[in-house]
Amino acid sequence: MSFTELISIIRTLSNSEKAQLFDMLKAELAGENSIAPLEHDKIYPLWTPYGAFGAARVLMNALEAAQQHDHE
Amino acid sequence: MSDPPARQFPYSMPDGALDELDILPRVPLTLHYREQRVDVIGLVDSGATVNVLPYHVGLGLGALWSTERATLRLAGNLAHVPAQPLIVSASIADFAPVQLAFAWTQAEDLPLILGQVNFFMVYEVCFFRAQSLFELRKRETG
Numbered sequence: 001m002s003f004t005e006l007i008s009i010i011r012t013l014s015n016s017e018k019a020q021l022f023d024m025l026k027a028e029l030a031g032e033n034s035i036a037p038l039e040h041d042k043i044y045p046l047w048t049p050y051g052a053f054g055a056a057r058v059l060m061n062a063l064e065a066a067q068q069h070d071h072e
Numbered sequence: 073m074s075d076p077p078a079r080q081f082p083y084s085m086p087d088g089a090l091d092e093l094d095i096l097p098r099v100p101l102t103l104h105y106r107e108q109r110v111d112v113i114g115l116v117d118s119g120a121t122v123n124v125l126p127y128h129v130g131l132g133l134g135a136l137w138s139t140e141r142a143t144l145r146l147a148g149n150l151a152h153v154p155a156q157p158l159i160v161s162a163s164i165a166d167f168a169p170v171q172l173a174f175a176w177t178q179a180e181d182l183p184l185i186l187g188q189v190n191f192f193m194v195y196e197v198c199f200f201r202a203q204s205l206f207e208l209r210k211r212e213t214g
Contacts, residue, residue, distance in 0.1 A: 047149050049187070052144075052147045055146055056121045
């Protein structure tokens, strides 16, 4: 299908369908132009322990105990 | 020993990284525990709740895995890996040594992570990603 044929088909669409098509193309373009492209099938490991607040509290207690021990 | 005002470090590529998109804020540091010392690279990770020490680094420092020590429960990829607290002394560049509290984990295949407790409590950190730099400044106490 040529570009001219495609345009003539798009012109037959309703306004809501044109808006839907516009949103879809905009999302596709944003993906292609992203600043840091993510590669298909590449593994991106995330080791970060998010939200380990209980562990954080235990570590702070251990640190305070170690510092107290150093001062004695 | 007085601390320098601030030190800048370049982002660098971890092992296995393929190109410059993979650079990360990594800082060289020396860990001391009793009579042992180990030179390591730490990932400065503002999203991490805690510092995390890979198993082999703890062993390199001569630490013993003790069933009597408190057990830590981590999150994310580390949720099912046992961890326990380990307090070590750490030296970065020409800053005075500081005590860092690590969740010493039995996981091996992970970087040494410098997180909110307590790395970010000791150092102020500014990231300049567009310049591939980050800056450390020792937090003023008292």
